[in-house]
Amino acid sequence: PILGDLVYKKKLENESELGDQALADVEYINDSNIALYSIYDIVLPLPGFTVKYPKNKVGDEYTKALAEDDLTSEKLLHRVKDFALPGGYRYLIVKPKDLKWDLLSYDDVTIPLTQSDLDIMAGTQPPNSIEGGSKMALNIEFTLPSSTYATMTLREILKCDTSSHYQSSLNQFDSLCNDDEEQ
Numbered sequence: 001p002i003l004g005d006l007v008y009k010k011k012l013e014n015e016s017e018l019g020d021q022a023l024a025d026v027e028y029i030n031d032s033n034i035a036l037y038s039i040y041d042i043v044l045p046l047p048g049f050t051v052k053y054p055k056n057k058v059g060d061e062y063t064k065a066l067a068e069d070d071l072t073s074e075k076l077l078h079r080v081k082d083f084a085l086p087g088g089y090r091y092l093i094v095k096p097k098d099l100k101w102d103l104l105s106y107d108d109v110t111i112p113l114t115q116s117d118l119d120i121m122a123g124t125q126p127p128n129s130i131e132g133g134s135k136m137a138l139n140i141e142f143t144l145p146s147s148t149y150a151t152m153t154l155r156e157i158l159k160c161d162t163s164s165h166y167q168s169s170l171n172q173f174d175s176l177c178n179d180d181e182e183q
Helices: 057-068 117-122 150-158 164-182
Strands: 006-008 027-028 042-046 088-089 097-106 135-143
Touching: 006 042, 117 135
Parallel strands: none
Antiparallel strands: 006 027, 042 088, 097 135
16 A cells, blocks of 8 residues: 555454445555555545545646546536445455366367356256367356446456457457358
């Protein structure tokens, strides 16, 4: 963390959980508390009229982005509740939990490489790796809290583009390769 970043306030050991009310309780990183926090504690605001913004270059970028659309935090408060944006906070970085992975070798691209929920409920055996298979697959499982996204986790693990345009191009490339093999 750097000075001016936002974090949820640390709870004392004997302090009870306050649910969602506690989530809005943010504070700025300063010289006296910086040692208490790590990068996993930093939160970024979702723009709104109830949130605080970082007091550093990140906060300046929020102000600039809002100004490009002639907005300020105050302008996000609207007398019609459906048009008002209170904002919120999201962690900058989240560590996945319950991480499990397995490499599978296979040949037949039409055979499922993972079990669906229905397969699990029916007691179907998980797919087995075929020794010497011509293709490899990574089967990965993990748990994330709400408001975090598996696609971003996979992008970071695999270090590849997860956009729909890029993924479509892979399918097109695979089709071209398979057409060449059939000729």
